[in-house]
Amino acid sequence: MxxxxxxxxxxxxxxxxxxxxxxxxxxxxxxxxxxxxxxxxxxxxxxxxxxxxxxxxxxxxxxxxxxxxxxxxxxxxxxxxxxxxxxxxxxxxxxxxxxxxxxxxxxxxxxxxxxxxxxxxxxxxxxxxxxxxxxxxxxxxxxxxxxxxxxxxxxxxxxxxxxxxxxxxxxxxxxxxxxxxxxxxxxxxxxxxxELEREKQIRTSLFKITHEIKNPIAVCKGYLDMLDTKNQEHVDTYIPIMKEEIDRTLVLLQDFLSMTKVKVEKDILDINLLLEEVTNHFLPILKEKKIQADFHIMDDEVYINGDYHRLSQVIVNLLKNSVEAMEDGGTLSVSSKVTKDHRVEIQVKDQGCGISEENLKRMTEPFFTTKRKGTGLGVSLSNEIILAHEGTMKYQSIEGKGTTVTILLHQM
Incomplete structure (x- = not known):
């Protein structure tokens, strides 16, 4: 042989x-x-x-x-x-x-x-x-x-x-x-x-949950309007019914909170490697949309204590939003660097339609969106994930010129 x-x-x-x-x-x-x-x-x-x-x-x-x-x-x-x-x-x-x-x-x-x-x-x-x-x-x-x-x-x-x-x-x-x-x-x-799509589906279900919660509250209000505290028969009949409806509402809320809570499992990871992996997977999409890629990710290994899946969700969501904002093409820039105070700065910049000053103030609000079919949950979820990593995420935008998102995370 x-x-x-x-x-x-x-x-x-x-x-x-x-x-x-x-x-x-x-x-x-x-x-x-x-x-x-x-x-x-x-x-x-x-x-x-x-x-x-x-x-x-x-x-x-x-x-x-x-x-x-x-x-x-x-x-x-x-x-x-x-x-x-x-x-x-x-x-x-x-x-x-x-x-x-x-x-x-x-x-x-x-x-x-x-x-x-x-x-x-x-x-x-x-x-x-x-x-x-x-x-x-x-x-x-x-x-x-x-x-x-x-x-x-x-x-x-x-x-x-x-x-x-x-x-x-x-x-x-x-x-x-x-x-x-x-x-x-x-x-x-x-x-x-x-996972990103699953999170959005779970949070979108809030609209359906709202209807379920509204019904028992409406029942309670109806019985409260009819309740005569001096009438013992009313008290004996209506109070147990209202208590049951309130208990049902609390169960619904607890179930929903357990589903929507952001869980972060941190481990040592190379943030630059994560950025390279995610951006490389987006290259075919950018080519199809005729968007120029301008990636300046450091070659050096920079380690942070973070959740690979959750941080990938954030970057994927930012890139997805940038692509959707550049319907007529343009340049999508992604960069990383280490600041003087030993923090990792990640910047995603597009040349899309931009965001008005009024809407910019509401960017991280749950359910706020300017998209026709959007849920307004992607940015809110991304912000929660970054906060769970003790970091910050800042939006800067000029309407008609583009948007820049800057993320700061602690380096190990």
């Missing part, structure tokens, strides 16, 4: 369980259920198992290195069960593959675990951990070359082989992570759109 076939088989073996997990994730999100993280563990371990089916074919070093990809992905996604199981199995596979005691490999994977623990405690970026993993893998591979695989070769040949294999492992790992993350990003984007 040549090198290309070996690499291809490993990539297919590792990718297949992860693709199945993404299908499962899409199904769970579609029916509104949270995913079971244990199945992600199962996917990583399955990837490792399928890859080991071919570890006796081709180059031992290549096979051994590719078995690390599921382990590194488990570290990237913080799956301790997968990390533990795959590390234990790799110790024995490494010992069996190179006919050495597994103690050397136990030390290697213990160092990985220590790095992972330090990285979690210090909240370091994934790349920091990856670089040190590569260094340890390279050192281990050099020892294997010097004392097991090619003890008679010169030092430089062994070093070159180790560097080549480690480079191959790094490229393969990044490729696998890229594929898996892209699949997750596409899924997140579609779920964000779906």
């Amino acid at each position: 040549n090198l290309f076939e070996t690499i291809l088989i490993h990539i297919v073996s590792i990718t297949f369980p992860l693709v199945l997990y993404l299908f499962y994730l899409a199904y769970q999100k579609g029916i509104g259920k949270e995913e079971n993280k244990l199945l992600l563990d199962f996917a990583f371990i399955s990837s490792f198992y399928l890859s080991t089916r071919f570890y006796m074919m081709g180059s031992s070093e290549i096979n051994y290195l590719f078995l690390h990809i599921p382990l590194w992905m488990a570290y990237c996604y913080r799956q301790p069960f997968s990390i533990f199981v795959i590390s234990i199995l790799l110790c024995f596979y490494g010992g069996n593959l190179f006919q050495v005691q597994p103690y050397y490999f136990i030390l290697e994977y213990a160092l990985y675990g220590l790095l992972y623990y330090v990285g979690i405690k210090r909240s370091v970026h994934r790349r920091w951990i990856e670089q040190r993993f590569i260094f340890i893998s390279g050192a281990t591979l050099l020892l294997i070359y010097f004392f097991v695989s090619a003890p008679t070769e010169t030092v430089w040949i062994n070093v070159l082989f180790a560097i080549g294999y480690i480079t191959l492992l790094e490229l393969a790992t990044q490729f696998m992570l890229y594929l898996f993350e892209k699949g997750e990003q596409i899924l997140k984007f579609h779920m964000t759109i779906k």
Whole structure:
């Protein structure tokens, strides 16, 4: 089996369980259920198992290195069960593959675990951990070359082989992570759109709820008008009826409040990466509407503590409103920067119809809209989400020239 076939088989073996997990994730999100993280563990371990089916074919070093990809992905996604199981199995596979005691490999994977623990405690970026993993893998591979695989070769040949294999492992790992993350990003984007529409539908139902609340209140008012407090029969008959109607109203209100409350689940995220993902998905829409894209998003990683789905909802809603405001085309600008007071500034600017000064003052009011078919809930919901992140959202507009929305969020 040549090198290309070996690499291809490993990539297919590792990718297949992860693709199945993404299908499962899409199904769970579609029916509104949270995913079971244990199945992600199962996917990583399955990837490792399928890859080991071919570890006796081709180059031992290549096979051994590719078995690390599921382990590194488990570290990237913080799956301790997968990390533990795959590390234990790799110790024995490494010992069996190179006919050495597994103690050397136990030390290697213990160092990985220590790095992972330090990285979690210090909240370091994934790349920091990856670089040190590569260094340890390279050192281990050099020892294997010097004392097991090619003890008679010169030092430089062994070093070159180790560097080549480690480079191959790094490229393969990044490729696998890229594929898996892209699949997750596409899924997140579609779920964000779906969640945005769901929020609007829930809040639009307030109009129907209002009718349900109005009926018992009208009944209570009618009985109050008829009630003669001096007539004991009236008191005994009307008061229980009014109490029942008020209780029914309170139940309706409680049910509605539980549906419409904005829930935010914060985690560490790269806000610039989020902006790139959302804006890239809008490019086909802008092209179709003949709108020019002018995106100036920082290349640097800027981390905040926020809810990926909720913040995506905000950006999607702003871009959607800008597109709708530019019926005759124009330029849509999106930019990000870090201010002097360590806050992230996101700016969305369009060349649409703009908003009058009077309407601008009412932008964040629930149910206020200037659109014929609008509910007036998108801007209000976006403002609530930003407030839940302890940020601010400011609208500036000149009627007939365009609108600029500025969001400020706290940087970590």
